[in-house]
Amino acid sequence: MTSRVLLLSPAMSASLRQARFDDGGSIDCSAAARARSAAAALPSAARVLASPGVRCRETAAALGLDGVPEPELAGLDVGRWRGRTLEEVGAAEPEAVGRWLSDPECAPHGGESVRDLCRRVARWLAGAQDLTGRTLAVVEPEVVRAAVVDALDLPAALFWRLDVLPLTLTELSGRAGRWNLRLGCPLGTPTPEAD
Template sequence: MTTTSLRLVAHAHTAAIRRAVFGGGDEPLDEGGNRAALALAPAGPDGRGLLGRVDACLSTPAVAGMQTAYALGLQPTPEPALADCDYGRWTGRTLDDVAAREPEAVRSWLTEPDAAPHGGESVSALLHRIGRWLDGQVDRGGRIGTVTHPMVIRAVLVRALRLPPPVFWQLDVAPLAVVRLTGRGSRWQLHLTAPAGTTG
């Protein structure tokens, strides 16, 4: 049976992400985000880096994802399926601004998976898109590094672990957080590992 190891990392900080802007991953990394990603790159030709050795690297086409991958010493291939959620008319606006002007719309988006008050992609639609992509990775085999958005990683976890959609909002994915999944057949397993040198 083919085994696929997915090593997902959330892209590093951008100025927009720090301000909680919808769709902030289309901006370049800020100085702090770039520095943090570079610090996690392999130290030499035999270094393992943040994701360890991978056979291929897929990335959201967004600038922040591609820059994070390069900073980590990877050679990314853009993958449209890993794009951030489509926030419709909220794109470029801060959460605080939208919540102040459209409190009911934000409330429905956060509590109803099928709601898309911004005219973009609902959580259910995002889960469906990522589910199709995830199904296509099961038979791929090998170790696949994946650089994408926190929202996408939330969706991957919900679909891979077959969690109910409301759990989506209970998952918090920080910039440069890493999630490791192993797929065999139609099942995915989550791996939580300690950093090298901390066990024993």
């Protein structure tokens, strides 16, 4: 049996545009309109999940999806950096930001390390491989990165080298503990149906 997991990154938000650590803000009106116009291009799914974050839930709603919140697919917990821009944090704590960006085990903000996020997403993917039918999940970009790191058995140090654009699909398909990857299809681009 081949399992299929489609990870959809959320629509643009002010936080994303400002390089601000997620602050629970809403998606932009124009981004919501873009999601609504692309909704018909989404492939069918046996189950729809969403990261519990505001922009993921709002993106799912704009797409006309009733995504079930999945705590394992929550975005990276950045602790006390939440709501601050990377520029602000870099100016106040340059050494901490440098360690965080270079060491996947490091969590100077008091939240979750990149390695911990990758482990959490890997656990979820291991369970998803036993599901029949397609799973569509609207998730934060860092969850997509963590899934790619796990699927390809990449070193967690490569996490920050993976770019995830808003409203793009990343498809994982696999069986017997091995995933194949289709990266970054813009929403609205047809995804070939599974055999």
